Amino acid sequence: xxxxxxxxxxxxxxxxxxxxxxxxxxxxxxxxxxxxxxxxxxxxxxxxxxxxxxxxxxxxxxxxxxxxxxxxxxxxxxxxxxxxxxxxxxxxxxxxxxxxxxxxxxxxxxxxxx
Amino acid sequence: xxxxxxxxxxxxxxxxxxxxxxxxxxxxxxxxxxxxxxxxxxxxxxxxxxxxxxxxxxxxxxxxxxxxxxxxxxxxxxxxxxxxxxxxxxxxxxxxxxxxxxxxxxxxxxxxx
Numbered sequence: 001x002x003x004x005x006x007x008x009x010x011x012x013x014x015x016x017x018x019x020x021x022x023x024x025x026x027x028x029x030x031x032x033x034x035x036x037x038x039x040x041x042x043x044x045x046x047x048x049x050x051x052x053x054x055x056x057x058x059x060x061x062x063x064x065x066x067x068x069x070x071x072x073x074x075x076x077x078x079x080x081x082x083x084x085x086x087x088x089x090x091x092x093x094x095x096x097x098x099x100x101x102x103x104x105x106x107x108x109x110x111x112x113x114x
Numbered sequence: 115x116x117x118x119x120x121x122x123x124x125x126x127x128x129x130x131x132x133x134x135x136x137x138x139x140x141x142x143x144x145x146x147x148x149x150x151x152x153x154x155x156x157x158x159x160x161x162x163x164x165x166x167x168x169x170x171x172x173x174x175x176x177x178x179x180x181x182x183x184x185x186x187x188x189x190x191x192x193x194x195x196x197x198x199x200x201x202x203x204x205x206x207x208x209x210x211x212x213x214x215x216x217x218x219x220x221x222x223x224x225x226x227x
Contacts, residue, residue, distance in 0.1 A: 006157075031213060042203055042217035043158070056213065090157055092215075100146035100165065100209040105158040 003027075006091050006106035014114055015081060021109045023074040023091030029104075031097040032074045034066060035090040037108070043090055049074060050097035081113045116141040120204045120218035127225050133191040135221045137178075137204035140185065145206040147171075147180055147187040148215070152201045161189075161202070194225045 004025045013019045023032065030051050035043035048056035049068040063085075065077040074091055088110055092103040121136040139147065146165045150158040162171035167182035176191045187204060204218040 033214075040220075042220050043215075045214045048213050050213070088157075092158075094207075094213075097213050098209065100144070100207045102146065102148055102160055102163050103207065103215050104160065105150070107157040110155075 004091055004093055004104050004106035006089075006109050008109060009107065010110045010112075012112045012114060013078065013081065015083075017081075018077070018079045020078065021076040021089055021091075021111075023076075023106060024072055025093040025104070026072055027093065027095075027104070028071075029093035029095050030071060031094045031103075032068065033092040033094075033103065034064075034074070034076050035092060035105075037088040037090055039087075047076075048097070055097065078111075081111075083113050086111055086113045116145065116206060116208055116216045118204050118206055118216055118218035120202075120221055122219075122221070123201075124222040124224055127194055127223070129196055129225055129227050130193045131225075133189070133194045133198075133223065135189040135202055135204075135223070137187045137189065137218060138185050139187065139204075139206050141206055141208055141216075143208050145208040147178070148205045148207070149176070149178055149187070149189050150203040150205055150217075152203065152220075154200070158203065194223070196225045196227055199223055199225045 032049045034046040037043040047066045052068045067075040088108045091106045094103040149161040162173040164171040164180035170179045
């Protein structure tokens with residue numbers, strides 16, 4: 001099983017809303033990631049969690065707040081977003097941090113901010 | 115820092131044509147190399163990988179060989195199908211402290227019947 005599951009698949013939210021994106025993997029991977037992908041662009045790294053601890057924040061605005069409750073789950077809490085934050089948000093996981101093993105991606109959450 | 119350069123698209127081919135998508139990289143150390151595919155409206159799927167020089171990754175008729183001397187990892191397929199229409203990303207991941215996957219800009223492939 002090489003599956004990373006993301007919910008919801010689609011999300012529309014207003015600029016004053018609070019919402020959360022969820023990601024789950026059961027491969028025993030100890031590194032988990034959030035990426036943001038705009039149309040016709042490659043994914044851009046937002047956050048990296050290693051062994052449930054935040055290890056990399058790529059200068060992401062504080063209106064995005066990640067959380068890793070346990071080794072299988074990764075959340076992205078959203079608050080006071082802007083229309084330009086509309087994008088595909090991808091979760092990924094890999095076996096170990098600090099290695100060059102492959103990352104497995106979820107199907108993404110298509111976020112629209114209105 | 116690490117970087118990946120891949121050919122501009124879109125690439126339009128007729129069904130059963132031969133496909134090559136060029137990819138070159140710049141990296142220190144000994145990265146692993148990957149091709150990911152993204153179908154419309156979906157996430158990224160790992161298509162194939164190679165972890166060291168001269169390794170050949172293959173999957174679903176696609177192949178790519180890790181060429182350290184030319185720092186290349188070109189994607190090839192002998193006979194494309196309409197169902198292969200997607201965006202293809204070349205990527206690398208280095209060992210060591212920084213854990214991110216570095217992506218190329220993506221190449222859109224359109225296969226027409």
